[in-house]
Amino acid sequence: MSLIADLSEQFGRAFVALGLEPADGGVAVSQRPELAQFQCNGALGAAKRAGRQPRELAAAVIAALDDTSRFADLSIAGPGFINITLSDDALATFVEGVHAGGGVGVDQAATPVKMIIDYGGPNVAKELHVGHLRPAVIGESLKRIFFALGNEVIGDVHLGDWGSPMGQLLAELEDRQPDLPYFDESLTGPYPTESPVTMADLNEMYPAASSKAKADDEFGERARRATAELQKGRPGYLALWNHFREVSIDAIKEVYDELGVTFDLWHGESTVAERLDPLIERLLDSGVARRSEGAVVVDVALPDDKGEIPPLLMAKSDGATLYTTWDVATIEDRVDELGVAAMIYVVDARQSLHFEQVFRAARKAGIVGDDVLLEHAGNGTVNGPDGKPLKTRDGGTPLLRGLIDDAVARAADRLAENDLASEYASEERTAIARLVGLSALKYGDLQNHRASDYIFDLDRFVSFEGRTGPYLLYSAVRMQSILRKAAEAGIKPGPIAPPVGEYDRNLMLALLQLPETVVRAAEHRAPNHVALYAYELAAEFSRFYEHCRILDEPDATRRAGWLGLVELCLRELSFLLDLLVLEVPERM
């Protein structure tokens, strides 16, 4: 159990002994570090219920504590805060417990939850762009955070692979290469195993076909028909579509791999194709859905809604399905096939109405019960210096690949400018620049709250100063370096001893805040809590490092204890950086 949870339980018992609630005993890190290490504010809230004065109640709580041997100070301040300071012995004992245990002090969930996180959303035939950055890193980070807490977490990329762009591509390719066997309706296969198009072809065809469909009615109509026929399973179209899909997945995966983002499932909209007709039929039969202007809609408004929630369109008047249909069917699929108890969607926050409607429809249709959590953890957007969505110089949407390359190139430039890592072989320098650039990009994103829009400033992210990815990597590398140096000198880390001053004491206190931070990040679905804490921990280490000369320490026990502290600090920082999808080089 974490220290803070332990203290909270102990204070909770004291409140219970006074006839109050265990929850009143909640202990938190002090807001006034100069006064105390921890504080309990429960007496303030409980005073009215107990019909007592807050300060008097606080005194009673302190008197009711079952064991005060580990406290150096317990005092009442202000209107009734209980200020708590541990003895140095108790503090070191607790930290050493974590150190000796080999972990970072995180408690595993008593009842693991099987959950799915949906955080990709790339489209077939389209390269990943800047809009895919936030869901990718936030989703990946959340997946790791929930996993670290002992849950069973499945990541699903949820490809966009069943919509009208597919028909547009089919029509476009038929115009360009009408002789391909896929378009001959008298054939049903077998078709060539080699794709007739590359990712570069698709990339060029996609926007061309898309604008053509808007401008040219005849083409648009053919594209719509092609989509419908694909969805009905025309063999040639399906075979071609499979090529599109495979070629695209290869390209998409490459970029995600570069970012360290991986998915357990490469499902897509098409995964639920078989479910669509039965689903709509069932919705109509049960009266959950109704026909409106030829389309199928589900009324999802509830009596106590603040405003009007419009009906959800489940099928077009021509009978075709659309993304609402696929999303509802996907929920059904995830319940049936995976049996998950929670589905968290890390998808652009602008989709919030869509998800609200889809979730309501799924519940109304009885597809999920109240025991299944459906949540849209919406992400904000990446904006340019003008506060508007980031664009390239020529006004286009920046590709994710380009963003990564820019970040890595800038990192390489900075290394050269500052004459850093110059003594390493060029191959290693390149590898370092890559990790530094990626850390800048990802930490620059993750330090912002999930739902906030933020201004993308590569110069700031790639700067090696202050709260940046490179600083965190640098801190971890320094820890590795000192441990390596100690090992070379034959000095072994030992058990963590009571602190000798404010720097090692503060570092110990910082180390003990990891478990609550990870839990908070999970509860809010907000990796920025982890990102900010990782920085605070690294900064606390830097202070300690600056003021306590570890390897020069003559007292061998103290020196070994400090090395043990470094060891735990590196372990915790590495754990946190992994949660943030950041990779640390051996040296830099």
Place this chain on the structure above:
RNA sequence: GCCCCAGUAGCUCAGGGGAUAGAGCACCGGCCUCCGGAGCCGGGUGCGCAGGUUCGAAUCCUGCCUGGGGCGCCA
């Protein structure tokens, strides 16, 4: 028109009932006989406006202002 999100320091952003609201950058000034200066130490200004709830509000509620986003046959 309705709904959602946001408005916190010069800038970029945290914090979401608790004491004196934080960080980074920028700006000014210190610290290298150095376990890595990508560092450390010091310096200061702010919760859009108006009400309300509360012992206590940046935080919760209401209204307004400003900005962004969304609102059935695209995804």
